[in-house]
Amino acid sequence: MRTLAVPARRDVSDPTTAQGGRSFQELGCAACHLPELRTGPSDVPALNNQAIRPYTDLLLHDMGPALADRRPDGLATGSEWRTAPLWGIGLTETVNDHTRFLHDGRARNLEEAILWHDGEAAPAMERFRALPRDKREGLLAFLRSL
Ligand code: HEC
Numbered sequence: 001m002r003t004l005a006v007p008a009r010r011d012v013s014d015p016t017t018a019q020g021g022r023s024f025q026e027l028g029c030a031a032c033h034l035p036e037l038r039t040g041p042s043d044v045p046a047l048n049n050q051a052i053r054p055y056t057d058l059l060l061h062d063m064g065p066a067l068a069d070r071r072p073d074g075l076a077t078g079s080e081w082r083t084a085p086l087w088g089i090g091l092t093e094t095v096n097d098h099t100r101f102l103h104d105g106r107a108r109n110l111e112e113a114i115l116w117h118d119g120e121a122a123p124a125m126e127r128f129r130a131l132p133r134d135k136r137e138g139l140l141a142f143l144r145s146l
Contacts, residue, residue, distance in 0.1 A: 003046045006087045011145045020142025023135055028124040032057055032083045055086035055146060064118025067102065079119065090144035110143050111136070 011017045024030055033055040042048040060080040068079035076082070081103055089110070093099050099109050107113035117125035128139065 002044065007091055009145050010090065011141070014141070014145075016138045017141045017145045019135070020138035020140070020145075023131065023139045024142055027127040027131075027139070030055075031124070032059070032061060032121065033086050034083075053087060056083040059083060061121065062119040063116075063121060066118055067116060069104075086143065086146050088146065090146050110140050114139075 024033075034057045035053055035055055037052055037054055037056075037058075039047055039050045039052060060076050060082055062077070062079050063081050064079065067081065070078035072078050084102075088095075089101075092101075098105075101107040101110065101113035102116055107116055114125060114128050128136065131139070
């Protein structure tokens with residue numbers, strides 16, 4: 001189980017997807033959904049000091065009152081959530097037969113998941129809202145390629 005690979009990305013060379021990847025950086029999504037992390041030392045060679053692309057910083061962020069469940073959990077206050085990893089997210093429907101996102105599944109699709117971002121993520125969400133339709137679609141195509 002530990003060495004099962006994540007799914008390979010799809011449609012990477014598609015121009016719309018590539019444009020969406022640039023928007024992902026420009027809007028500030030990548031500040032929390034970090035494209036690259038490095039694993040630490042491991043006695044399993046395949047896991048030892050590897051570059052991985054999980055699209056998370058693995059950190060807690062205050063996501064504002066609308067996403068808060070007001071139930072502190074460990075180190076997290078009632079409005080903090082760990083950045084959800086985005087690798088494999090484009091295969092959610094294929095694998096899980098649904099497209100519900102966020103910690104309680106309230107978002108019916110990827111676009112709704114972005115629009116619920118608030119608190120520390122409000123500036124990035126506002127920049128997404130201000131994008132013209134075709135660039136929004138590009139960003140969603142990029143997410144579907146992960
Ligand atoms: C301040 C940090 C931060 C920024 C900036 C941010 N996110 Fe997130 N994102 C999160 C956190 C934390 C969650 C988990 C929230 C939850 O589960 O309620 C999340 C969840 C998501 C999800 C749902 C994942 C899932 O599996 O349910 C998507 C999609 C997503 N973010 C995309 C984006 C995009 C696109 C942007 C840029 C417009 C962005 N995020 C900017 C922190 C951030």
